[in-house]
Amino acid sequence: MNVKSILAAKGGEIVCIEPTADLAAATQLLSANRIGAVLIKGAGGHIAGILSERDIVRALSAHGAAALSLPVGQVMTREVTTCGEEENIAAIMERMTTGKFRHMPVVSKGKLVGLISIGDVVKQRVDEIEHESEALRDYIRTA
Numbered sequence: 779m780n781v782k783s784i785l786a787a788k789g790g791e792i793v794c795i796e797p798t799a800d801l802a803a804a805t806q807l808l809s810a811n812r813i814g815a816v817l818i819k820g821a822g823g824h825i826a827g828i829l830s831e832r833d834i835v836r837a838l839s840a841h842g843a844a845a846l847s848l849p850v851g852q853v854m855t856r857e858v859t860t861c862g863e864e865e866n867i868a869a870i871m872e873r874m875t876t877g878k879f880r881h882m883p884v885v886s887k888g889k890l891v892g893l894i895s896i897g898d899v900v901k902q903r904v905d906e907i908e909h910e911s912e913a914l915r916d917y918i919r920t921a
Contacts, residue, residue: 781870781884781894782863784902790892792883794819797826797851801837804829804850815881817893818854825883825890827854860885861894867906871899 794817795804807816808831820826829850837845837853845853860883861870874882874896884892 779867779902779906780863781861781865781867781892784867784894784898785863785884785892787902788892788894788898792817792890792893795829795850797849797854799850800846801834801848801850801853802846805834805846814895815893817883817890818850819890823890825858825860827851827856828858828881828883829854830879830881858883862886863891867899867902870894871896871903874899 793807793811793813795807797818797820804816808814815828815830817825818827818829827850833853833855834845837848841848859873859877859879861873863884863886870882874880880896882894883890884894
């Protein structure tokens with residue numbers, strides 16, 4: 779299984795926010811969409827950064843309630859790890875675990891096509907294991 783199969787199951791909707799928006803607007807966007815991270819697109823549509831719940835917690839810890847008025851561009855993670863649609867799910871799971879991040883943009887031919895979470899990856903892997911297990915049970919029953 780690959781990343782493309784995750785996007786096929788969940789869809790390719792990508793929630794983005796401008797780097798000039800304040801953190802309060804970003805938290806409302808995350809809450810309204812029931813997501814844990816939002817992408818920040820820069821000029822030309824490239825990925826300028828990603829804002830996760832962890833980034834928000836760090837900003838609140840450092841600045842208190844005043845953090846909510848900070849621009850997203852000041853709080854976001856600038857070094858964003860991406861993956862391709864054809865990458866193996868097990869490899870993506872390992873990269874996310876090693877890098878200690880929970881969200882990864884998916885890029886195809888230089889274009890942003892989706893955003894996956896560790897939850898999406900784990901769900902796909904569990905579905906894959908359940909399918910393999912059922913196939914083995916069927917094989918044993920018919921052998």
